[in-house]
Amino acid sequence: MDLLGNLAHGFYVALSFQNLLFALIGALIGTAIGVLPGIGPVATISLLLPITFGQPATTAIIMLAGIYYGAQYGGSTTAILLNLPGEISSVVTTLEGYKMARNGRAGAALATSALASFFAGTVATVVVAGSGPLLTSVALSFGPADYFSLMLLGLIISAVLAQGSVLKSISMVVLGVALGLVGTDVQTGQQRFTFGVPELSDGIGFVALAMGMFGIAEIILNLERPEARSVLKTKVGSLFLTREEFRRATPSVLRGTAVGTCLGILPGGGASLSSFGSYMMERKVSKNRHLFGTGAIEGVAGPEAANNAAAQTSFIPLLTLGIPSNAVMALMVGALIIQGIQPGPRMVEAQPDLFWGLICSMWIGNVMLLIINLPMIGMWVKLLQVPYKFLYPAILVFCCIGSYSINNNVFDVYMTVLFAVFGVVCSKLKMEPAPLLIGFVLGPMMEEHLRRAMLLSRGDPMVFVERPISATMLAIASVALIAMLLPSLRKGKEAAMAG
Amino acid sequence: MLSRRALLAGGAAVAALPVDARAQDLSAAASSGVAAWPTQPIRLVVPFAPGGTTDLVARMLAQGLQDRLGQPFIIENRPGAGATVGSQQVAQAAPDCHTLLMSNIASHGIAPTLYRTLRYDAVKDFTHVALVVSNPSVFVANPRFAGPTLADVARLSREAPRGIDIASSGSGSSNHLLIVQFGQAANARVNHVPYRGAGPAMTDVIAGVVPLMSDSLPSAAGHIRQGSVRAVAMASAERHPAFPEVPTFREQGIDLVSDSWFGLSGPAGMPPAVVQRLSQSTLAVLAEPGLRIRFTELGGTPGALSPSGYTEFVRAEVARWAPVVRASGAEVG
The missing domain is CATH 3.40.190.10 (Periplasmic binding protein-like II)
Structure with missing residues (x-):
């Protein structure tokens, strides 16, 4: 069967009443849990897993996939409205999205996020359908050395994220790397910086860190300045995008889609790089880069597109190799295995209904999310007009439930509180939390890949320049580093000449 | 609402049992002081993240036990530190038979030697009920x-x-x-x-x-x-x-x-009557042909050990892995 025939078959499966219904249920549940801070798709899908035992495999996986995308959309909503990132990808959305909300453009930010996600999801779905199996070889050609160089490139470019002092931003990246190293060392099994606390042996939780440093710290700061709270109550402006905003966002969406589609394919942490990558790119190439940090729509459109494209293409390693690229995917593999289906290269032939039905329902799910989300923007924005004294206790309660539900452990709640205090201190010192989170996410992955590459090469560092992918990444990284340092060097030289 | 459902379920169970079995059950319950266990939903702690083999096995087992014992089994994933975080929490739980654990080779076979500062004893701090699957x-x-x-x-x-x-x-x-x-x-x-x-x-x-x-x-x-x-x-x-x-x-x-193996355990000091009933129900679930086929497809072998048999098994595993762990040089502080 050719691609069109396959897609037609997929739509035939996905558009059956039952599958359509469960795609809708999944999208609705996903949106709901995405909006509740901290309650992620992992907790939800594991709760709902027993329900899928009795469903046909295709229906089950369509519903779970719906929850996954729905949570991505919902997560952006809290990031924009409340500065509460629930996932790595929505950290970037808080940077410009929350500022847009404070400027009275919450509706536009939400609409941008929904439309950008939809567009990127559509493109990425076509990529998955058209060349999924082919792209697997790309994913497999990335070895540990290549991943290391890719992460290094990401970390170096992340200095771009600095909104104020570069020095402060770099120290936050380094601090983030240090926090990321807490836990059990993968190579030796030794505990590092855990102080004998068993809960720390798997590292500091991302949600505790992000929710504390962004969301809860923001609440504390808002409560401190009464005038800041009233900002949230200012007029919300037009709910939809102005023509000018639409024109500004379009190229960013296109670039973000390309970045996300490519990075999502890599199972070793590519998806978590996608929204950072897109944000950095926008800050460098967009026409309005001077507006970044004040609520630039490009900074919402690009990363949101990248994030959703990556969420879509990260299905490629799952569907073609049978290897989950994150915890949600691991649960989906579990759901399939319980049904007696092993995801992997033979699934395309052995289970065409499932494979093509899932791909088509990805797109249908995106349409549904657009339909669910666009009309709800008005409602979400009204949420900001709820008096803050009612809003903030509710947010705190949900944050509390959310951080508890990750490991069903109170320890994570304490960690969230600790990071909230730390977040307030950082804010007072004008230290940005975003670079810290990048260091936190990329640092440990970089270390793991570096040491594995060295272990496999028996300690020969030449492996990083001998492999073409790795060498290319390192070359780009050095160019970026030089480009960043040159202006300051030249400035110094000119000053010296003048003096 | 809740009481009505409980009554209905209880009534159905009583009606289904033959008279002498019911009398036996009641006398057992009376002598041990655990009238009509289980009276409330049972937490089954899985000390691994959702989606893994232990999690899947636990969910399939929970489904079967729920049908037989008439109370929902709720899976609680408490991952961390090579499955020792969740295991320790169950070791410290009250032995009221409403908190159970998926014990396993990591937390109950290897961890006692691997972790220098483990805060539980893999044998003494638990009531081991049944070996569920080994692969x-x-x-x-x-x-x-x-x-x-x-x-x-x-x-x-x-x-x-x-x-x-x-x-x-x-x-x-x-x-x-x-x-x-x-x-x-x-x-x-x-x-x-x-x-x-x-x-x-x-x-x-x-x-x-x-x-x-x-x-x-x-x-x-x-x-x-x-x-x-x-x-x-x-x-x-x-x-x-x-x-x-x-x-x-x-x-x-x-x-x-x-x-590698997974089993069903609870905190130390669970009443023998409950352990017996839980063990029999577990063995009955493991004997179901549908479940056996799924376990075999997964690559596992369903277990068939009595509570004392499983306790001995765990003890033997700890002894067996100790020299291997030491030889590997791995150690966790």
């Missing part, structure tokens, strides 16, 4: 790897200037320990390459970054069936029914058997 480890190779047998692997490892790379799902895992045992038994020069879980390790084996991997059969089964990796040797006593074509370590002249 062998298996050596798999990239299909292009030129060594079809263990003897080839050992020979190639001695010929290579710096030994041969073998991946595992993590340092201190039973799969890692099998690599250590293999190196000793076959006089092979192995270079252990640990990963953060089986998924990333399998990716690198399929990609050919690492030629070999020691994996648990459930996570490797699908990849073996699909031909993306080749099974070299199964670390079971006999050939596995789901993979009769894969020779064992013993057949290839290396006397190694390595099973």
Whole structure:
């Protein structure tokens, strides 16, 4: 069967009443849990897993996939409205999205996020359908050395994220790397910086860190300045995008889609790089880069597109190799295995209904999310007009439930509180939390890949320049580093000449 | 609402039991002081993240126990520190028989030696109820790897200037320990390459970054069936029914058997009557043909041990792994 025939078959499966219904249920549940801070798709899908035992495999996986995308959309909503990132990808959305909300453009930010996600999801779905199996070889050609160089490139470019002092931003990246190293060392099994606390042996939780440093710290700061709270109550402006905003966002969406589609394919942490990558790119190439940090729509459109494209293409390693690229995917593999289906290269032939039905329902799910989300923007924005004294206790309660539900452990709640205090201190010192989170996410992955590459090469560092992918990444990284340092060097030289 | 449902369920259960069985049950309940257990939903703590083998096994078991005991079984994933975080929480729970644990080789076989500061005793601090499933480890190779047998692997490892790379799902895992045992038994020069879980390790084996991997059969089964990796040797006593074509370590002249296992346990001091009832229900669930087929497909063998049998089993496992863990050099502070 050719691609069109396959897609037609997929739509035939996905558009059956039952599958359509469960795609809708999944999208609705996903949106709901995405909006509740901290309650992620992992907790939800594991709760709902027993329900899928009795469903046909295709229906089950369509519903779970719906929850996954729905949570991505919902997560952006809290990031924009409340500065509460629930996932790595929505950290970037808080940077410009929350500022847009404070400027009275919450509706536009939400609409941008929904439309950008939809567009990127559509493109990425076509990529998955058209060349999924082919792209697997790309994913497999990335070895540990290549991943290391890719992460290094990401970390170096992340200095771009600095909104104020570069020095402060770099120290936050380094601090983030240090926090990321807490836990059990993968190579030796030794505990590092855990102080004998068993809960720390798997590292500091991302949600505790992000929710504390962004969301809860923001609440504390808002409560401190009464005038800041009233900002949230200012007029919300037009709910939809102005023509000018639409024109500004379009190229960013296109670039973000390309970045996300490519990075999502890599199972070793590519998806978590996608929204950072897109944000950095926008800050460098967009026409309005001077507006970044004040609520630039490009900074919402690009990363949101990248994030959703990556969420879509990260299905490629799952569907073609049978290897989950994150915890949600691991649960989906579990759901399939319980049904007696092993995801992997033979699934395309052995289970065409499932494979093509899932791909088509990805797109249908995106349409549904657009339909669910666009009309709800008005409602979400009204949420900001709820008096803050009612809003903030509710947010705190949900944050509390959310951080508890990750490991069903109170320890994570304490960690969230600790990071909230730390977040307030950082804010007072004008230290940005975003670079810290990048260091936190990329640092440990970089270390793991570096040491594995060295272990496999028996300690020969030449492996990083001998492999073409790795060498290319390192070359780009050095160019970026030089480009960043040159202006300051030249400035110094000119000053010296003048003096 | 709740009381009505409980009444209905209770009524149905009582009606279904023959008279003498009911009398027996009541007298047992009266003597032990646990009238009509279970009276409320039961928490089954899975000390691993959702989606893994333990989680899947627990969910299938929970479904069966729920149907037999008339109370919902709620799976609670409490991952962390090689399954010791969740295990410790259950060890400290009240023995009211409404908190149970998926005990397993990591937390109850290896951790007692691996972790210097473990805060529970794998035998004394628990009431062990039943062995649920055990599954062998298996050596798999990239299909292009030129060594079809263990003897080839050992020979190639001695010929290579710096030994041969073998991946595992993590340092201190039973799969890692099998690599250590293999190196000793076959006089092979192995270079252990640990990963953060089986998924990333399998990716690198399929990609050919690492030629070999020691994996648990459930996570490797699908990849073996699909031909993306080749099974070299199964670390079971006999050939596995789901993979009769894969020779064992013993057949290839290396006397190694390595099973990872999961069981049902609770805090120490659970009343014997409840333990008995739970054990019988578990064995009945494990005897269901549908479940047996699923477990076998996954690569596991359903367990059939009494509470005392499982307790002895755990004790023997702790003793068995202690020297291997020490030989591996792995230790967690």
